[in-house]
Amino acid sequence: MLLRLPTSLSEAREHLAGQAVPVGGATLVWAQWQRDGFPELAMSLRHLPEANVLEPEALGAAVLLHRIDDRVPEVLRRAAGTIGTGAVRRAATVGGNIVGSTLRCLLPAALVLDARATVLDRDGTYETDLAEVVAKRHLLLNLSWRTPVISGYYKAPAEAGGPPPLVVATALSAEPDGRHRLRTAVRDGYEVMSGSAECRTGADGTDEVLDALAATGLGSLPPAARDIVRREVTGLLRRLDGR
Structure with a gap:
């Protein structure tokens, strides 16, 4: 297998046109390649500046998880x-987790940040939403977002090798019009769903937020998962009141 390491977007586009297979840390595909055969040509974005940003409002697809x-x-x-072991986090990348993994542990967090994705294809770069990135398995360059007022994350305890644990991500953001919006995303099994609600800051708005979230797709969650969502949202808003 020949591995290309582009240092510019033009080089990366050329390698894509040459049928190079994008790889991150290869933590997910290595066993498959050993079984089915290695591709003739692969490409890593580890030397591409646009894929290595690590800033308050941007994160590159080639960033290793342990660096976050x-x-x-x-x-x-x-x-x-919380992803895997320390060894996994030192090898796995943001792009590999969101696009290449069936678990997509980072996806709920990116959804509640209302993150936008910059992707690369043979024609160049463009910005799109996470739903399209996941559905079409685009080559992700980076994510960007606006800093939230406050955010939180819960991952249920789980045994290694067992079913994917429940994940609940939450974030409260100030919208351009001055209002606040609380976003919640849940990974239940292999499915990720999300919902949002306008939010009045202060404890007296908690029930309204919970009712509004229940009217989204989150309302179809199993009772135990809905209880955890209620707990996480309530806890986030209490933390906000205590700041």
């Missing part, structure tokens, strides 16, 4: 810190 720190919002940092 307090420069990014709490929800994203905590999500990255």
